[in-house]
Every structure is written in structure tokens, then in C-alpha cells.
Amino acid sequence: MSIANTAHSVVEPLPGTRRLAGSLVVLYAVITMIPLVWIVLTSFKSPDDAISYPPKVVFTPSLEGFCNLFTTRSRQTPEFIRTLGPPQGLCDEIARGRNMVVAGPSNYVPRFVNSLIIAFGSTVLAVALGTLSAYGFSRFRVPLKDDLLFFILSTRMMPPIAVAIPIYLMYRAIGLSDTRLGMILLYTSVNVSLAVWLLKGFIDEIPREYEEAAMIDGYTRFQAFVKVVLPQATTGIAATAIFCLIFAWNEYAFAVLLTSGNAQTAPPFIPIIIGEGGQDWPAVAAGTTLFLVPIVVFTVLLRKHLLRGITFGAVRK
């Protein structure tokens, strides 16, 4: 090959390399998607199809899983069912087909609401506290700054669940056990270290001159922080919020241990949905599918910030 037709930029990847990289990314995306697709498909299967082997890819869709997720049912004799009036809606009809009647709503909705309140509550708190302390660490001469930052980071060095027993005992003693407030505080304290470190990086990148200019123009430091620093830190705040939310939303171990009747979140509730004769897999899958929705929506809404946020600071301007 002559030099002329192999000439290419030394920093641009070759077209072949680019195609290979592209197909690897697509392959990885497909592999990652398989469990999700499986869950979504299972949520529309009947209980029999859900456990058939080999797994059915083509099946008759059914809403039984979603009905079982949202309702509790009781078994009745066919004679009794015939004495009842017409079915009360779709789910009642499906239940009657299996000689059951809908007895009432399940606990899924309250558990889901708990998840929303606890995850978003702790995210808001962690990001708010994280932003303020990151600003402080970034701008002021804090005594023992490096040690304090290391201490904050060190709270993440062991798995949080390692302190589950002491927390369980403490929570029981002070009455935070099985309360939403307790869970919000717990997830906030786990997330705040992540938030401080992430946000400090973002705030360090914002030149001090912006605040100094605002302060000379007559604003107080707090006003300068709100009017000048916050608008420029939105990218970092959004990225941090997503990370915090994902942790709090998916957290399982503490939720199992510390919540039961009142403050239980969706993750410990979903796997214990029992149907006739064991796990009700379509209902479990339906619960999981719906559980994914808020985080997907939140991430899609903030995806621009997220992409910029993750690569932010990688290259100095």
C-alpha cells in the first residue's frame, strides 16, 4: 500500500476500528437488555407460560400478572361464584376464570408510594447537603479539609450493610425503625458522601471569579451562591441526583431489615408476592417492570446532563 492511500489522521480512529467499537457497544447493549426484556415479557405471561420449559418466546399475552400484582384474591366454589353478579372489571373476570374473586387491593401501591417518598426525599436531602458542603470544601479554608474529605469518603469503604445490626438496634431504640423518616435519613447518610465528592469536583471547576464579581456587585455570598454558582452547577447536581436516586430506589438489604408494615419499600415487597402454590412470577415481573418506570423517566429527563456530567472535568478547559 502506498503512503498516499493509507494517509489518515493520527488521532481519528480508522473506519474499521470505529465499526468494531460500534458493534461491541451494540452487542454489550443487547446482552444488558436481555434480563429486562425477559422481565417485561414475563409480566405479560400467564403463570403457566411463565414457568414453562423451554421458555416460551411466543405466547398469548395476559394481564393476569398485573391483576395479581394489584389485588388480593380468595378461592371460592364455582357454585358460589355463579351466585354473584357480573364481574367487577377485568381483574375480577380473570380471577373468576380461576375460581377466585378479588378480595381487595394488594399492598403494592402503598409500597410503591413509600419507595417514591423515601428515594426522592433522600435524594433531595443528600444533594442539598452535598451541594452546600461541597461548596464549603471547595471555597473556604476549612481546617483539616483533606482529612475531613477522606473521612467522608471512608464511610463508603465498607458495604453499608456491614453496620446493619447496630443501625437496626439504634433505630429500634429511638423509634425510627419502620418509618419513612428513618429510611430517608439512612439513605441520605449513605449518599451524602458520594454527593459531596462528586459535587466538589463540579464546583471546583466553576471559577471563583463569578462569585467574586457578584459579591463586588453588591450581593452577599449566599446570594452569589444561589444566583451564580447553582445555575452553573446544574449539570453536576443532575448527575449526582441520578446516582443518589438509583441507589436509594434499588436498595434492598436495609429495606428488608428495617421496614415491615409501615415504611416497607417496593424492593423487599416484590419478591414475596405469593400466588397459588408458590411464587407468582408474572406478578413479580409486573411489579418489577412498573418499578423500573420512575427511574427510567427521571434518567431520560436528565440524560443530557448525565452524559455531560459523567465526562465533565475529564479534560481541563
Added chain:
Amino acid sequence: MAQIRVEALDKSFGNFHAVKEASFTVEDGEFLCLLGPSGCGKTTTLRMIAGLELPTAGTIRLDGEDVTMNRASARDIAFVFQLFALYPHMNVRRNIGFPLKCEGIGAAEADQRVVEAARILRISHLLDRPVSGLAGGDRQRVALGRAIVRKPKCFLMDEPLGALDTEMREAMIRELRALHDRLGATTVYVTHDQLEAMAMADMIAVMNNGVVEQVASPRDIYDRPASLFVADFIGSPPMNFLPFRGSLETGVQEIRLGEREVAIPTAREGLPESDLVLGVRPEHVRFADRGAVRGEIYGTEYLGTTQIVTVTTRYGALKARSPASVSFRTGENVGLDFRPDTLSIFDKASGRAIRTVLHEGGVHG
């Protein structure tokens, strides 16, 4: 507008003594340049005047009022930053109007003042543009707009032209000075560029290692440097230094340099025998066969109308400015003579200039 008085200002950062007893006064309506190499404490001094740093000792007075410990927001000054510090999330109009919002000025009046500031700076057509797309010079004008819109007591500028390219810089030098004259503003301007300082300033304060070496008009700074540092820092190429040993008496008009007598401006103070330095600007070196110093031509730098000739002598390499028409051969043996009425003499140990008749004014090079 206001007078700024800085008295014995001191600033330490831990072990680092950034500013040492700096004192100077900027009169009402005056344009003062703080000039010095990087790390000399000029920006720190400016930030103390602004209230962005608190001094370790000393006082700052604005129009006689002690503001040393006042917050920046309480001083009624405007500050132009080197990197402009325009808020990227606001457009030009909102950037310029930002200081007015804080003062609680009504929207109608604020907008009128923003439009007026933009008109003065000739950026009216940019008012509704985002700041991110602006060219360097226009960003600079927006930053100036934010400063002038408030009609503050004084302007502080920290190397505001440092981020611009040469051409834009020269245009902005003229614009800044014109703006200063038009507003009658008291301005303190930090720069490391002597040409900027010379072109713009009424007064220059030269700083080195945290010490204010000299505060004087550009002409005095150039013609009558108060110290070796000032003489070396100002002028391109800098002043030539010829070390010699000798004593001085009040009234003498000659010194002994090697075996030859050299005429100097009449000394106004005496000094016992010590190490001294004779300072000669390159344009005051003349080629003369019977000159006091002999040397060999080392090389020439052609500058258009003039050339800089480097001559190797027993006092080291000396630079002379000569008309470009004269030709020199490398290695040629030449004699050098100095214009007597413009020479400076320094005490080598302290770097201080010895007082001569030159310091009494009336002699201009």
C-alpha cells in the same frame, strides 16, 4: 469617584509574605497601574482594595473613609477580572444589568442604564446575544459594561487585556484610556506588561517581591528609576548596568570607571567607598572612538528604524540603540560613550538609586 489611599498594607498567606507595607495614593480621577512580574503581589494588592482579600495589616481608605475590613459589596467599587467572569447562563443584557438588580433599581431605569452602557462601549447590537458566542474583545466590553453600569466610586482591573490577542489589545488600550477620561473614573489597573502601563497610566506603581519599589509618572519611572529593579524591569531592552567601586561626594560631576572619568549628573548625596552600579539606557549609549568603555561588536538586532547593537565589554554585554542605517561588523572593536545628563547611579547592596540633579526634574531624555 474617589481617592484611594493605601497605607502600609501587608498580606501574608501562611509563611508566604505576599505584600510588604505597600503604600500609595490614587488621586480622584487618576489612572494608576500596578506593574510588576508575576507573583510580585500586585493582584493581591488589588484584591485587598476590592475587599476580596483581607489584609494582615495596614489600612485602605476610600475618600478618607477606612474600608479596610468592609465587605466587597459595601465598598461601591467595580472589578474587571482577567477572564471577564461573564455569567454563562445569562445573555449580554442580563450580564450588564446584574449589578443593578442587587441595588433594587426599577426595571425601566435599569434597562435604560444598560442600554446607555452598551452604547458607550458600542455593543448595543449584542445586547440579546448569549455571552458564550462572543469574541474576546466583545466579552471584554461586556465585562466593562457590567463595571460602568453601576457608576461606582472606582474601577479595579486585573490584567483585563491579558486574554486578548495583540491587535485587539492595542485597540482596547486606547478604548480603555478614552473610557477612563470620559467617565473621569479613578482606576487601578494591574498588569505585567510595561507597554500597557506606559501607554495608559497617569501613575505607575512598580512592585517586586511584595514591595512597592516606586510610584511615579511613566516618564519618571523611565528616566529616574528609584531602584535597580525598576531600571531593569522597565524599558526594552532594559537599562545597561556597569558595576564599579568608588565613593561619592555631594556636588561631584564625575565618577571613575576603570581608568577613565565619566561625567554624571551632579550628585546630591555622598557615599563612602562601596560597590556601585552605573545605569545607562541603550539609547544613551553613543559610539565614540575615544569613549570611556571599549568592546567588541557581538551582534545586532534590526528593529526597522533603529537597531540594538550588543557590545561585549569588561563590564559584560552592553546594548546600544543606534540608527538602523549605521552598519557594524561582528568582532569590530568600538569605543562607547554615555550621555552624561541621563545616567543613573545605584548602590549595589540595597539597589537604591543615588540622588543626583536628575531627581530634581527639568532633565528629560
